[in-house]
Amino acid sequence: MAKFTKKPKDLIADIDYSKTPSTDWMDTPVEFKEHTFCWGAKGKNLEIVGFPNARDWSPAEEDWKLPHDWENTVMDAIKDRLSKYRSFKLFMDICVRCGACADKCHFYIGSGDPKNMPVLRAELFRSIYRRYFTAPGRIFGRLAGARELTLQVLKEWWYYFYQCTECRRCSVFCPYGIDTAEITMMVREFTNLLGLNTDWISGPVANCYIKGNHLGLEPHTIKSSIEFFLDDIETITGIRIEPSFNRKGAEILFVTPSGDLFADPGTYTCMGYLMLFHELGLDYTWSTYASEGGNFGFFTSNEMAKRLNYKIYAEAKRLGVKFIIGGECGHMWRVIHQYMDTWNGPADFLEVPKSPITGTVFENAKTTKMIHITEFTADLIRNNKLKLDPSRNDNLIVTYHDSCNTSRGMGLLEEPRYIIKNVCNHFYEMPEDTIREKTFCCGSGTGLNAGENMELRMRGGLPRAMAVKYVKEKYGVNMLANVCAIDRATLSTLMDYYNPGVRVTGVHELVANALVMKGEKPRETNLRQEPLPGKEGA
Amino acid sequence: MMKMLVPLAAVIVLIIVSLAGVEAAGLEAVFGIVIPYLAFIIFVAGMIWRVIDWGKSPVPFRIPTTCGQQQSLPWIKQDKLENPSTCTQTFARMILEVFFFRSLFRNLKTELHDGKVVYGSDKWLWLFAIVFHYSFLVVFIRHIRFFVGDVPDVIHILEALDSFFQVGVPLVYITGLTLTAGVLFLFLRRIVIPQVRYISLPADYFPLFLIFAIAITGILMRYFTKVDVVAVKNLTMGLVTLNPQIPQGIGSIFYVHLFLVCTLFIYFPFSKLVHMGGVFLSPTRNLANNSRMERHVNPWNYPVKVHSYEEYEHEFKDKMKKAGIPVEKE
Numbered sequence: 029m030a031k032f033t034k035k036p037k038d039l040i041a042d043i044d045y046s047k048t049p050s051t052d053w054m055d056t057p058v059e060f061k062e063h064t065f066c067w068g069a070k071g072k073n074l075e076i077v078g079f080p081n082a083r084d085w086s087p088a089e090e091d092w093k094l095p096h097d098w099e100n101t102v103m104d105a106i107k108d109r110l111s112k113y114r115s116f117k118l119f120m121d122i123c124v125r126c127g128a129c130a131d132k133c134h135f136y137i138g139s140g141d142p143k144n145m146p147v148l149r150a151e152l153f154r155s156i157y158r159r160y161f162t163a164p165g166r167i168f169g170r171l172a173g174a175r176e177l178t179l180q181v182l183k184e185w186w187y188y189f190y191q192c193t194e195c196r197r198c199s200v201f202c203p204y205g206i207d208t209a210e211i212t213m214m215v216r217e218f219t220n221l222l223g224l225n226t227d228w229i230s231g232p233v234a235n236c237y238i239k240g241n242h243l244g245l246e247p248h249t250i251k252s253s254i255e256f257f258l259d260d261i262e263t264i265t266g267i268r269i270e271p272s273f274n275r276k277g278a279e280i281l282f283v284t285p286s287g288d289l290f291a292d293p294g295t296y297t298c299m300g301y302l303m304l305f306h307e308l309g310l311d312y313t314w315s316t317y318a319s320e321g322g323n324f325g326f327f328t329s330n331e332m333a334k335r336l337n338y339k340i341y342a343e344a345k346r347l348g349v350k351f352i353i354g355g356e357c358g359h360m361w362r363v364i365h366q367y368m369d370t371w372n373g374p375a376d377f378l379e380v381p382k383s384p385i386t387g388t389v390f391e392n393a394k395t396t397k398m399i400h401i402t403e404f405t406a407d408l409i410r411n412n413k414l415k416l417d418p419s420r421n422d423n424l425i426v427t428y429h430d431s432c433n434t435s436r437g438m439g440l441l442e443e444p445r446y447i448i449k450n451v452c453n454h455f456y457e458m459p460e461d462t463i464r465e466k467t468f469c470c471g472s473g474t475g476l477n478a479g480e481n482m483e484l485r486m487r488g489g490l491p492r493a494m495a496v497k498y499v500k501e502k503y504g505v506n507m508l509a510n511v512c513a514i515d516r517a518t519l520s521t522l523m524d525y526y527n528p529g530v531r532v533t534g535v536h537e538l539v540a541n542a543l544v545m546k547g548e549k550p551r552e553t554n555l556r557q558e559p560l561p562g563k564e565g566a
Numbered sequence: 567m568m569k570m571l572v573p574l575a576a577v578i579v580l581i582i583v584s585l586a587g588v589e590a591a592g593l594e595a596v597f598g599i600v601i602p603y604l605a606f607i608i609f610v611a612g613m614i615w616r617v618i619d620w621g622k623s624p625v626p627f628r629i630p631t632t633c634g635q636q637q638s639l640p641w642i643k644q645d646k647l648e649n650p651s652t653c654t655q656t657f658a659r660m661i662l663e664v665f666f667f668r669s670l671f672r673n674l675k676t677e678l679h680d681g682k683v684v685y686g687s688d689k690w691l692w693l694f695a696i697v698f699h700y701s702f703l704v705v706f707i708r709h710i711r712f713f714v715g716d717v718p719d720v721i722h723i724l725e726a727l728d729s730f731f732q733v734g735v736p737l738v739y740i741t742g743l744t745l746t747a748g749v750l751f752l753f754l755r756r757i758v759i760p761q762v763r764y765i766s767l768p769a770d771y772f773p774l775f776l777i778f779a780i781a782i783t784g785i786l787m788r789y790f791t792k793v794d795v796v797a798v799k800n801l802t803m804g805l806v807t808l809n810p811q812i813p814q815g816i817g818s819i820f821y822v823h824l825f826l827v828c829t830l831f832i833y834f835p836f837s838k839l840v841h842m843g844g845v846f847l848s849p850t851r852n853l854a855n856n857s858r859m860e861r862h863v864n865p866w867n868y869p870v871k872v873h874s875y876e877e878y879e880h881e882f883k884d885k886m887k888k889a890g891i892p893v894e895k896e
Binding site: 040053164398 | 620641836849874879
């Protein structure tokens with residue numbers, strides 16, 4: 029495949045919202061465009077977790093190597109999920125196609141492809157629901173908006189439901205709260221029953237199942253990765269930190285996305301956690317078994333998500349900790365906040381989280397017993413438990429990107445902002461229609477952060493990039509902060525594409541830069557080992 | 567085009583059928599008694615079936631779409647209406663959704679200008695949706711006068727308010743006009759906005775044409791081709807008291823109006839119009855965002871195959887020991 033070389037200018041020039049195809053959407057066949065879809069799952073990865081129809085396959089090829097009775101498999105699954113999820117059933121029936129959602133989707137905004145309008149994305153499936161599960165659809169067929177399930181339809185589903193990042197922005201604007209994420213999750217379940225996942229999702233799922241994390245880091249590698257950060261921290265601060273792994277009897281288990289252990293700039297966020305916890309003298313442990321906060325299983329099936337999520341409570345129980353702190357991640361927190369306790373609880377072996385530093389009891393997590401690290405840190409700052417020197421971040425002009433899941437599936441809006449404002453002197457918000465509950469996806473969530481679908485990612489990320497461009501031009505913003513491991517990786521690519529010069533950071537990297545630690549040597553550099561403001565000549 | 571013409575033709579056929587049925591075939595009893603009873607039964611039974619059918623599927627997870635600050639630390643101000651964490655707050659959120667179309671009020675318009683994405687406020691859909699639904703509600707309530715012996719005061723008050731401008735004889739009801747305007751707007755945006763035209767189905771045009779025809783026949787009856795209102799009330803009261811009768815001399819247009827209304831009632835439970843009931847059940851709106859505070863139980867939660875710590879340790883024991891990571895079994 030040729031490298032993706034399209035320039036931002038040309039990419040934007042393709043978009044025309046007023047143009048719709050000359051043929052009705054049901055008569056417009058799906059076209060698999062280069063750079064807009066991911067490679068197919070590998071058989072070996074599906075086999076590891078026991079997914080059906082494990083074999084190597086390619087979406088670009090004509091033959092998808094489907095089981096011969098795949099239609100029945102799909103029909104049975106639809107029937108089953110309709111009986112299990114009121115959301116799914118209701119959202120099939122009540123859409124009035126008012127179109128309020130149409131221009132709210134980042135993929136539509138970035139592509140102009142009408143099948144990326146949430147309403148039409150849902151209709152791709154709803155048309156099948158009508159045909160086989162409603163009387164008008166059975167009787168009137170196409171007149172009632174129904175159509176037959178064919179291989180073409182299946183391919184269209186695959187193409188467009190792996191072009192939805194389950195960001196839920198459409199559901200904010202829908203007068204009935206119809207959530208395309210619910211529909212995407214279901215259709216992805218159906219495709220998984222036929223072995224039709226992507227390599228970029230099924231690889232991490234298999235890794236996480238066996239090795240405990242998406243990246244497939246084995247226990248000794250996790251430890252050595254962190255030790256590598258400790259060396260850097262020692263160079264920067266003169267302090268040698270000694271964290272513990274799989275330690276029984278620790279008060280707190282800390283779980284973060286494995287992406288933070290692996291690639292810049294997530295690694296700096298991880299260094300931030302290590303420095304903060306050390307400075308507090310926190311009695312906590314890392315786990316190599318529950319070494320993943322994120323959950324790519326969530327992008328395959330509900331059951332797989334639960335199977336991966338199981339490890340967090342199981343490990344907390346085995347180690348005998350009192351509660352859990354979770355790191356900066358987006359979809360991880362949708363899962364922790366809205367699913368974990370229901371799947372794998374009750375966590376009656378844990379205690380209601382209570383900050384050992386401030387004594388604050390986190391009543392908002394009294395049953396799940398897991399708190400977000402920005403809740404923890406905001407409380408520390410509020411109670412003056414941290415000595416901070418925000419001027420160390422003075423070279424940074426910061427804006428903050430809300431993750432889809434923490435904003436629309438949780439409501440974690442002020443905690444990270446409060447922290448940033450306390451550790452940075454220059455903070456500017458992006459336009460209000462692009463932040464908080466109206467935030468835009470990075471364009472690469474739900475396992476779409478692969479390399480082969482780069483055009484899709486850059487299209488999906490367009491609205492976010494444009495909002496950053498706005499504050500870059502207006503205030504000189506040069507740092508995009510966020511609380512999501514996937515953002516840290518994907519927004520970096522997005523910024524390089526649209527806004528070169530804007531870099532990406534986790535909130536706890538900013539915290540650790542500003543954190544004045546006991547016994548530290550005078551700091552010359554930030555965590556990236558670049559000179560601090562005023563120390564450039566040193 | 568066909569998507570629009572078929573439902574238009576359907577409504578025209580409905581009008582012709584009722585007109586011919588009454589004028590040519592003399593089937594007043596069918597259109598005045600049998601079909602109204604049938605429509606009523608189908609509507610009530612159909613809506614009950616709908617809600618029960620939805621209700622049969624559980625809500626396995628607590629999945630509100632949060633549109634504001636969560637309840638977390640006591641000094642961070644929670645947005646109780648947009649991100650409710652208690653029943654009362656959720657109830658308030660639902661009131662805003664159901665009565666004020668809160669989410670639709672958020673509507674924005676996204677456009678590209680000189681290669682830049684810009685967002686503008688776009689409240690027209692919200693405004694006309696409100697106008698349409700509330701006009702319909704008032705018109706509906708006004709019609710209760712045909713189904714009760716003594717017209718209650720509230721209806722008199724409502725009628726007085728509705729004819730506030732005191733124009734014409736008989737007085738013009740504002741909601742009759744605003745209902746028609748609302749339908750027209752909803753229809754026009756469907757054909758004018760390219761995206762909305764592209765997603766529209768016959769099932770989107772049919773109810774608009776039907777309601778338009780209902781409104782127009784109603785307006786015709788009241789202001790132009792007058793019908794014998796006393797006779798109409800005798801008919802409707804006959805239906806209510808289960809003593810149906812067909813008074814003489816009601817104009818045919820009344821039967822057309824009634825038949826279209828009956829069609830709407832019959833069509834309702836099997837169409838997108840069920841959003842009227844569904845909006846109350848939407849799990850992204852009617853649940854409190856308290857899933858870390860109160861455990862939500864999934865009735866079909868089942869045990870799954872997991873990769874246990876014991877298996878993990880068994881597989882990586884040597885590497886763990888070598889790296890100095892504690893293990894359970896030495």
